[in-house]
Amino acid sequence: MLRVTFLGTGGSLPTPERNPSAIMVNREGELMLFDCGEGTQQQMMRAKTGMKALSSIFITHFHADHILGIPGLIQTMSFHGRTEPLKIYGPHWVHEFAKILSALGYYKLRFEIDAIDLNPGDIIKRDEYSIMALKTEHSIPSLGYALIENERIGKFNRQKAIDLGVQPGPLFSKLHRGESVEVDGKLIHSKDVVGDGRPGRKIVYTGDTRPCKAILEASKDADLLIHDSTLASDQQEWAIESMHSTAQEAAALAKEANVLRLVLTHISSRYSDDASQLFEEAKDIFEKVVVAEDMMELDIPYKDKK
Structure with missing residues (x-):
């Protein structure tokens, strides 16, 4: 299983339709959370993702709409009896952030938080996959992430x-x-x-960013690219000033990178009632695109061949 659940797809502010950024990845039963905006734990309950198997939280940057859900989530997990350490990865300042989390509220956590600073290019190696930290271009230090599975053994004849x-x-x-x-x-x-080795799967999540070289390179032939698409093309100047991307820009990058699927996320509240403009502008450039919605799930199948 490699399943992506979009718990929060809004940009900057929560709306009745969209929570702030939070994406859950379930890989063979291991849960990984990428960003954790306010209300994420309730979204996890609604989506029935579970919490017990959550191994890691990956923070793209320290704007409030990407981290405010973490205090409530960790206290809920502690209340439910978690004792296993939780790893929180992120840009510099993640150690200070972890200390603040542990001190919040008159309540002592029952488990440790392991904070790990990441720099662009750092790779977290696991048994069957790795996660690479990517340099992104936002208004404060920020990272994107690529989950890359190891090559699989070829088919047995x-x-x-x-x-x-x-x-x-x-x-x-x-x-x-x-x-x-x-x-x-x-x-x-x-x-x-035994036949030739078969490729694993690759998911790229940009967080908040302008289109950039590191994301393009990491996204080559990705199974799924989840890209900042905060604004439509008529807001191009504001996208540049606020260091976000338009749907058109995300689609152009997806096309150049030859990804299989593109998901537009971090949708501005101005499109809260109708995000069709973002979809149409992206679809004119890249066919296999969808605008993320809260509670949307995607299963990522294996490719048969390289």
Whole structure:
């Protein structure tokens, strides 16, 4: 499973239709939260994402609409008996932020918060995937993130293995793991029965940013790009001044990067009732686009080939 749940899709201010920024990624049961605007814990309850399996929070920057949900969330998890440490990643100042979180309210957390400073280019390596911090261009220090799965083992050709004299069972597993096996004095190599490696999946989340080189490079052939699309093209000057992106700019970057799908998010409250202008402007440039809505879910399938 690789599922993305959009808990908050609004820009700067909450509206009746949109909460501030918060995106949950469920990868094989592990939960990762990217930004955590106010009200995120209630959105998690509505979406039934769960909280117990939340391993990490990734902060793009320290504007209030991206972090105000964290104090309530961590106190709720503590109240529910969490004891496992929670990792919070973000730009410089994340250590100070973690200290403030621990001191808020007359309540002692039952678990530790591990704060980890990230610089652009830093990579967090996990067993089957990694997360890269990306340089973005906003009005304060900010990061984007790319979740990149490791390459998968190629497909196992069962019939070919049998034709070579390998009987179904433990030798199949050895061959699929890349080991060679001997059958009746004949050495059979993994490459004889296992196809080329298959790509994992890639999700890129920009946070708040102008279109920029690092996001473009990280998004090459991504399965999903979630891009700041705060404004329509008639607000281009304000987008530049406030260091956000227009829907057109996000679509142009998605097209150049050859992504499979583009989701427009961080939608300004001026489009709270109708975001069709953003959608139409983006769709004129890039076909596979959707405007994020709160509670929207996307499942990311594997690509069959490179």
